[in-house]
Amino acid sequence: EPEVTQTPSHQVTQMGQEVILRCVPISNHLYFYWYRQILGQKVEFLVSFYNNEISEKSEIFDDQFSVERPDGSNFTLKIRSTKLEDSAMYFCASSAPLGLAGGPVTGELFFGEGSRLTVL
Amino acid sequence: AQKITQTQPGMFVQEKEAVTLDCTYDTSDQSYGLFWYKQPSSGEMIFLIYQGSYDEQNATEGRYSLNFQKARKSANLVISASQLGDSAMYFCAMREGPAAGNKLTFGGGTRVLVKP
Numbered sequence: 001e002p003e004v005t006q007t008p009s010h011q012v013t014q015m016g017q018e019v020i021l022r023c024v025p026i027s028n029h030l031y032f033y034w035y036r037q038i039l040g041q042k043v044e045f046l047v048s049f050y051n052n053e054i055s056e057k058s059e060i061f062d063d064q065f066s067v068e069r070p071d072g073s074n075f076t077l078k079i080r081s082t083k084l085e086d087s088a089m090y091f092c093a094s095s096a097p098l099g100l101a102g103g104p105v106t107g108e109l110f111f112g113e114g115s116r117l118t119v120l
Numbered sequence: 121a122q123k124i125t126q127t128q129p130g131m132f133v134q135e136k137e138a139v140t141l142d143c144t145y146d147t148s149d150q151s152y153g154l155f156w157y158k159q160p161s162s163g164e165m166i167f168l169i170y171q172g173s174y175d176e177q178n179a180t181e182g183r184y185s186l187n188f189q190k191a192r193k194s195a196n197l198v199i200s201a202s203q204l205g206d207s208a209m210y211f212c213a214m215r216e217g218p219a220a221g222n223k224l225t226f227g228g229g230t231r232v233l234v235k236p
Binding site: 030031033041042043044045048050055056089091093095097106107108109110111112113114116 | 153155157162163164165167170172211213215218220221222223224225226227228229
């Protein structure tokens with residue numbers, strides 16, 4: 001069964017360092033997302049991406065964050081200068097367009113297993 | 121105002137019994153979708169069940185059913201015959217607007233612990 005894959009599974013970094021989290025969405029999906037979950041808390045939307053541009057972003061997604069789809073398969077989240085409060089689990093997700101043969105028409109998001117970021 | 125509210129932070133349930141997890145939502149859209157995801161201790165997000173705003177019947181998926189009360193704006197998840205493996209965090213989520221490409225907004229979650 002196709003799945004969303006994320007790397008690394010866990011990254012430890014020093015405050016102020018740049019971090020890139022990588023995701024490979026499901027191959028025929030067109031919509032991509034990043035979510036964040038601070039330990040024990042709710043899953044928060046960061047950004048959605050479609051057709052090589054950001055379609056929506058939350059107030060959390062400030063200038064220190066950026067996303068990119070550098071090639072046909074990867075989708076990355078860059079945090080430019082990490083802060084202690086960036087420590088969280090970061091989830092990548094993708095969803096299929098309507099009418100995709102055999103695919104759901106629910107708008108269901110398929111999540112990766114997450115990348116845990118620890119900022120020291 | 122919260123878009124998705126889950127009022128039960130945690131629940132205990134006896135193995136083999138049923139449990140209902142509450143979820144209320146707030147939207148002015150006519151077209152929306154409601155989802156439940158399970159997050160076990162390993163951390164991944166597992167899709168359980170979906171209900172569309174125009175669906176007249178309550179959704180069911182195996183032991184999971186969604187009690188959709190549109191007028192009350194509630195979408196409670198019922199897990200029947202609980203198993204030890206059902207112990208996890210459960211999140212209710214909503215998609216506003218048509219299906220293609222819209223984000224999901226999540227509630228705060230309910231932690232379920234199944235007792236043997």
